[in-house]
Amino acid sequence: MKPLLEVADLRISLPGPHGMVPIVDGVDFEVHGGQIFGLAGESGCGKTITALSLLGLLPAQARTSGRAEFGGRNLLTLKSAELRHVRGRQVAMVFQDPTSSLHPMLSIEHQLTEHPRVHLHMDQKQARRRALDLLEQVRIPDPETALHAYPHQFSGGMRQRIQIAMALACEPSLLIADEPTTALDVTVQAGILRLINGLRQTAGLAVILITHDLGVLSALADTVTVMYAGRVVEAGSTAHVLQRSRHPYTRGLLDSLPHPEKPDQPLVPIRGTPPSPAERPPGCVFHTRCMYAVENCRREVPPLIELSPGRVAACPVDPFATELVA
Amino acid sequence: MSILELRDVEVEYLRRDGAVLRAVAGASLRVEAGEIVGLVGETGCGKSSLARAMVGLVATSRGEVRFESQPVHPLGRRARPARETRLQMVFQNPYGSLNPRRRIGDQIADALVNSGDRSRSPRRQRVMELLFRVGLSPDTADRHPHQLSGGQRQRVAIARALAADPSVIVLDEPLSALDASVQAQVANLLVELARDLGMAMVLISHDLAIVRHVAHRTAVMYLGLIVETAPTDQLWEAPLHPYTRALIDAIPHPDGSGQLPEALAGEIPDPANPPPGCRFHPRCPLAFDRCRIEAPPLMEVANGRDVACWLHIPSTPSVPIGQTTPVESVA
Amino acid sequence: MSVLSLRLRATTVAAAAWLQPLAVVGILFAGAWLIVALLAPWLSPYDPLDQGARLFQPPSVEHLFGTDDLGRDVFSRVLWGARVSIPLAVLLVSLAFLIGGTLGAVAGYLGGWVDELVMRAADLVFAVPTILLAMAVVAALGPSLVHAVIAVVLVAWPGHARVVRSLVRTTMQSDYVSVARLLGASVARALAVEVLPNVAGPVVVLAALDMGNAILLLSGLSFLGLGARPPAAEWGSMVSTGAQHFESWWMGVFPGLAIVSVVLAFNFLGDSLRDALDPQSVTGRVRGA
Numbered sequence: 001m002k003p004l005l006e007v008a009d010l011r012i013s014l015p016g017p018h019g020m021v022p023i024v025d026g027v028d029f030e031v032h033g034g035q036i037f038g039l040a041g042e043s044g045c046g047k048t049i050t051a052l053s054l055l056g057l058l059p060a061q062a063r064t065s066g067r068a069e070f071g072g073r074n075l076l077t078l079k080s081a082e083l084r085h086v087r088g089r090q091v092a093m094v095f096q097d098p099t100s101s102l103h104p105m106l107s108i109e110h111q112l113t114e115h116p117r118v119h120l121h122m123d124q125k126q127a128r129r130r131a132l133d134l135l136e137q138v139r140i141p142d143p144e145t146a147l148h149a150y151p152h153q154f155s156g157g158m159r160q161r162i163q164i165a166m167a168l169a170c171e172p173s174l175l176i177a178d179e180p181t182t183a184l185d186v187t188v189q190a191g192i193l194r195l196i197n198g199l200r201q202t203a204g205l206a207v208i209l210i211t212h213d214l215g216v217l218s219a220l221a222d223t224v225t226v227m228y229a230g231r232v233v234e235a236g237s238t239a240h241v242l243q244r245s246r247h248p249y250t251r252g253l254l255d256s257l258p259h260p261e262k263p264d265q266p267l268v269p270i271r272g273t274p275p276s277p278a279e280r281p282p283g284c285v286f287h288t289r290c291m292y293a294v295e296n297c298r299r300e301v302p303p304l305i306e307l308s309p310g311r312v313a314a315c316p317v318d319p320f321a322t323e324l325v326a
Numbered sequence: 327m328s329i330l331e332l333r334d335v336e337v338e339y340l341r342r343d344g345a346v347l348r349a350v351a352g353a354s355l356r357v358e359a360g361e362i363v364g365l366v367g368e369t370g371c372g373k374s375s376l377a378r379a380m381v382g383l384v385a386t387s388r389g390e391v392r393f394e395s396q397p398v399h400p401l402g403r404r405a406r407p408a409r410e411t412r413l414q415m416v417f418q419n420p421y422g423s424l425n426p427r428r429r430i431g432d433q434i435a436d437a438l439v440n441s442g443d444r445s446r447s448p449r450r451q452r453v454m455e456l457l458f459r460v461g462l463s464p465d466t467a468d469r470h471p472h473q474l475s476g477g478q479r480q481r482v483a484i485a486r487a488l489a490a491d492p493s494v495i496v497l498d499e500p501l502s503a504l505d506a507s508v509q510a511q512v513a514n515l516l517v518e519l520a521r522d523l524g525m526a527m528v529l530i531s532h533d534l535a536i537v538r539h540v541a542h543r544t545a546v547m548y549l550g551l552i553v554e555t556a557p558t559d560q561l562w563e564a565p566l567h568p569y570t571r572a573l574i575d576a577i578p579h580p581d582g583s584g585q586l587p588e589a590l591a592g593e594i595p596d597p598a599n600p601p602p603g604c605r606f607h608p609r610c611p612l613a614f615d616r617c618r619i620e621a622p623p624l625m626e627v628a629n630g631r632d633v634a635c636w637l638h639i640p641s642t643p644s645v646p647i648g649q650t651t652p653v654e655s656v657a
Numbered sequence: 658m659s660v661l662s663l664r665l666r667a668t669t670v671a672a673a674a675w676l677q678p679l680a681v682v683g684i685l686f687a688g689a690w691l692i693v694a695l696l697a698p699w700l701s702p703y704d705p706l707d708q709g710a711r712l713f714q715p716p717s718v719e720h721l722f723g724t725d726d727l728g729r730d731v732f733s734r735v736l737w738g739a740r741v742s743i744p745l746a747v748l749l750v751s752l753a754f755l756i757g758g759t760l761g762a763v764a765g766y767l768g769g770w771v772d773e774l775v776m777r778a779a780d781l782v783f784a785v786p787t788i789l790l791a792m793a794v795v796a797a798l799g800p801s802l803v804h805a806v807i808a809v810v811l812v813a814w815p816g817h818a819r820v821v822r823s824l825v826r827t828t829m830q831s832d833y834v835s836v837a838r839l840l841g842a843s844v845a846r847a848l849a850v851e852v853l854p855n856v857a858g859p860v861v862v863l864a865a866l867d868m869g870n871a872i873l874l875l876s877g878l879s880f881l882g883l884g885a886r887p888p889a890a891e892w893g894s895m896v897s898t899g900a901q902h903f904e905s906w907w908m909g910v911f912p913g914l915a916i917v918s919v920v921l922a923f924n925f926l927g928d929s930l931r932d933a934l935d936p937q938s939v940t941g942r943v944r945g946a
Contacts, residue, residue: 193589
């Protein structure tokens with residue numbers, strides 16, 4: 001089946017003190033309709049910039065190359081007028097901090113009806129009814145009263161739901177969620193995760209879920225792509241990537257996290273720290289922190305090896321075996 | 327005698343609109359020498375206010391804090407009594423807890439300077455020892471904070487606290503601002519320090535999962551009250567309080583199983599306007615009549631296990647945790 | 658770490674800022690004027706009060722800036738003017754900082770009614786247009802350079818008070834001050850060791866920028882006849898006389914240019930100091946996510 005979004009060889013650079021610095025260094029992935037695609041990685045890996053590039057939200061000085069095919073067009077080369085059609089209408093985005101993405105001085109009704117009126121050419125009455133539907137869909141109690149309220153009157157979790165409602169206003173086919181629950185308490189997070197899962201099931205919404213939290217990905221994502229220092233190191237179905245990780249970084253990340261289901265397993269940190277974009281090591285970007293690194297890892301950038309359809313890893317070493325595989 | 331003891335501590339703030347906010351509404355906790363106690367809770371539970379009250383940064387409006395059997399004095403204009411500098415704190419934000427304009431080595435040496443009994447070169451020696459102890463290279467001493475990463479800064483903050491030879495360190499969300507792979511490093515360091523130096527710690531966090539790996543005992547806070555305390559593994563295997571149960575069930579597992587965590591109904595109420603009776607009852611799936619009327623006290627129900635829940639407290643009340651008995655004497 | 662704020666950093670912030678062309682210009686000019694102020698007696702070809710030459714002579718080799726309505730050499734008077742304006746401006750800014758800074762620090766530290774009192778007093782001063790207030794003070798005390806200095810200190814102290822107060826307040830609430838207190842520092846030590854270094858930078862910037870303001874005000878008051886009294890060589894009063902003799906343009910233009918160049922120099926200096934000391938300026942770090 002043809003994917004909803006196909007990203008190929010995405011490269012993004014930003015200006016640094018000594019010229020352009022590559023932040024995203026050749027990333028490929030596919031998102032299928034009705035599926036939740038997880039983009040995992042720590043800070044500095046470039047996952048958020050990847051998402052911003054899809055909606056043309058990068059600063060003017062950024063240089064982008066590659067393809068991001070959506071609806072037969074390359075999102076990366078669209079002009080701003082065309083992008084405006086896509087943004088909010090076909091592809092929507094929710095951000096980590098709901099406080100800064102909701103306008104503090106406009107009522108909820110105003111913010112929820114804005115997009116339907118502009119993109120779907122609804123009048124105020126129709127848009128208002130749509131807003132009420134949306135609030136119900138995201139389970140805001142007492143939607144009628146909520147419409148008249150302002151963002152500061154809601155808790156963080158509620159604001160995140162409102163942000164999701166706003167994103168859904170024009171019935172997009174793809175939702176990009178950048179760390180949607182990172183700023184929330186764990187019990188509130190559970191509610192949002194269930195909401196997103198429900199939306200996938202009832203509305204057939206495809207989601208790009210960007211997060212560093214492997215637990216969140218495990219709960220929601222169908223497929224996961226793990227990024228490290230601007231490159232894809234591993235991708236595949238969530239179960240495979242988390243249960244049979246092939247890349248030492250994924251393995252290392254999992255070992256450094258507490259697993260509530262395996263309480264006696266000690267926390268084994270990955271030595272060193274993630275490199276800043278300007279200080280990425282040559283060859284395999286992870287080799288300076290990798291337990292399995294050999295001489296070749298310093299010299300060559302390991303290619304993405306296809307282990308099975310849809311399952312790739314950028315490392316010739318199989319952490320579950322003792323010898324090199326490729 | 328516990329090395330740190332909180333009895334019915336209340337911390338109040340005056341809100342802008344004049345309402346009195348009881349961030350902590352009566353918390354009791356004991357910390358023994360050499361043990362790591364985790365204090366977990368979500369937004370609005372008052373754990374940060376409690377942390378500050380523990381070390382004297384903020385005054386308690388009721389109840390008392392005792393450190394090494396002596397009451398803890400809230401900070402005033404004078405310098406803190408030397409005895410109390412053995413009670414230290416590490417803050418959440420690694421970017422705000424170091425002075426941007428001072429060298430790392432100077433900041434670590436502060437406790438040594440204040441205690442006055444070391445001259446320059448033994449001081450430098452000690453700073454080097456401390457840097458080594460927290461896993462930082464010696465040349466870190468000559469750097470400035472902006473040259474270090476978040477994880478490194480937290481280690482400096484820990485070294486700074488260690489310089490005062492503390493017997494208890496209170497850490498307020500020390501891991502939250504760090505990357506996942508760095509969190510494990512610092513968490514392991516804390517366990518090591520407690521073990522090697524026989525130091526007690528109070529680790530405050532919203533991340534129940536990582537506290538499990540670090541703390542010997544865990545206390546759970548909700549809306550200004552401690553609702554359960556237990557040895558960590560017992561808390562996880564058999565939580566008594568419904569809120570503890572909900573917290574545990576809400577944690578997503580990174581096991582690739584696709585299992586969705588359980589959500590908790592309702593919202594955290596306004597701390598200035600808590601529900602009557604048991605503060606958790608509006609959201610509790612097991613609430614019954616008594617819960618709506620009477621607030622359950624925190625009581626010891628088994629060895630080392632305290633809980634504030636009518637489901638577990640026997641009808642005939644024994645003495646609740648925290649209330650002073652006539653036996654308490656001049657320590 | 659905000660997703661939408663992408664900042665770029667050089668490893669040496671200070672070096673980059675200091676090498677900005679405007680900064681260099683500022684330092685050079687300010688430095689030059691300070692030297693002139695010091696060495697005016699040796700640099701000026703004539704006595705500034707000497708009325709010997711022919712009146713209203715345009716600029717020539719003998720008289721670089723021409724002569725004025727009383728036959729005095731304008732060049733020498735401009736040089737000597739620096740000896741008046743610059744030391745007075747330094748004195749002014751120092752006094753404003755001492756008074757304003759102390760009041761601000763006390764207000765920031767003590768809070769409560771002391772804070773209210775100081776801030777309301779500052780607001781009172783801010784409410785009135787600067788030059789008018791200065792004029793009123795001088796008019797009340799009687800026109801003289803000393804009274805002009807007093808007047809300018811009076812209008813300048815609230816600016817310093819506000820800056821120092823807010824700096825003291827924010828630094829005292831920061832975690833690292835709490836840490837210092839927990840480690841056994843008294844409030845006095847915390848103020849000295851933790852707060853002052855963070856306050857010093859912005860204060861120096863303000864002082865540099867204020868120098869320009871002070872010179873402008875002082876010259877302005879003298880221009881209006883409320884400051885320096887004749888026959889003193891002071892730029893403002895020279896401009897005033899020059900305005901009365903428009904055809905002899907050199908009488909007003911050169912002192913005017915002197916004022917402009919000094920004020921600009923200190924402004925550039927202040928701006929470059931601010932950029933050098935501000936960690937969040939144009940140079941920041943590339944942080945993706």
